[in-house]
Amino acid sequence: MLGLLVVLALALVTVSFREAEDGPLHRVQGAAASALEPLQVAVERVARPFRDAYGWTTGLFDARSEAERLRAENEQLRLQVIQNESALQQNVDLRRLLDYVEGPTFPRDHGYIATTVISRPATAFEQEIVLPVGTADGVELYAPVVTAEGLVGQVTRVTEEQSRVTLLTDESSAVSAVDVVTQAEGIVEPGVPGETLVMNRVSKKAVVNVGDEVMTSGWRSGNLESLYPRGIPIGRVTSVGRLNTDLYQQVQIESDVDFSSLDSVLVLVSKPGSGR
């Protein structure tokens, strides 16, 4: 009996791994997942108050220090807003003078589908979530997924009614990013341990400061362009290392997104005529 089950499991792994996304086994899996979706949504709704209570309780432990940090940050941001408004107006005027044409940016050129998370990584090996929206709702493969705090990941599999999102913390994730303040460019990848991110390939000549915000760079080269539009917040620089033996700087980034307790996310969809 065990031998039969092992052979069956290996056959499923092989076929599932080798066949195309629209292959028969994937279609059966998608249909089964759609059939089970109401149950998952029901469990999610019943569990949400308990999960919220758990999050609230764990949040109490660092509430005081968090409040002080946010108060200081708020004061700094007020000053920054005044400077930004002045720079924004100047930017608008200069663009008008130059007839400047730019690529799609976030959030101006994107609509979104707000949805709940119905399944989270079942084991330590997966950094993926499942959403109850699919092609029928307008979700496209490789669509970026965000929350109010920043970039979450991208859709890596989509069926008619569900989509799987690979999180930014997954080992296979990589996003071209830019330091908002100094415009230093690099590639953000998952770091270790836990949910720290690392910005790799940052030239040693580039300036990166602790506390700088990092966002998606949204590059375009000929017919090729980044899967992520420019302007999605990724996180904040927490440390910068410059070792003589390394070719690049070691930049650590802390995301504001709590990847372990995602409840609701926004799936970005391109607006018609946005250039994508």
Add this chain to the structure above:
Amino acid sequence: MTDALTVAGLVFAAALLQASLFSSLDVLGGTPDLLLLCLLGVALLRGSVTGAVAGFGGGLLLDVLTLDTLGVTALLLALTGYWAGRYGETTGRERAHAPVVAVVVATILVLLFGFVLHFVIGEEVSARRAIAEAMVAGVGLNLLLGAPVFALCRALLRRDVRDARTAEVQLLG
């Protein structure tokens, strides 16, 4: 028949709860594995064949729910269910510490074998995260959650056996 349905219902509910609820409980880098614990409970009480079939079914269901590569979790849990069942039938028989040993060994083996399996099929996994961090916290959380889960399995599955025996006595009487 009733026993098989109870096992199927238990595994189904555990897989659903694991995918929707328990996997989001991140405590010290690890998550409790309700499906694995239910599987161990079933396998220790019902033996290796039931354990393997329950593991295969539960794993396949989890693969479907998470839209993951079909068969990976099914293979892992079928082997785990079979091992736990054999352990319950042989070395661990009538031993009070058998569930604790089963939880520790199964959690470690599932993580290690899972890491190898994901590596083989080309999915990038951080060894440090999957093994070092998740293992310690995972074993601890599973041990904590193990007692109530095993009690539930015992209550649901032993009751069926007792009922069957009672029915047999009534028939003879």
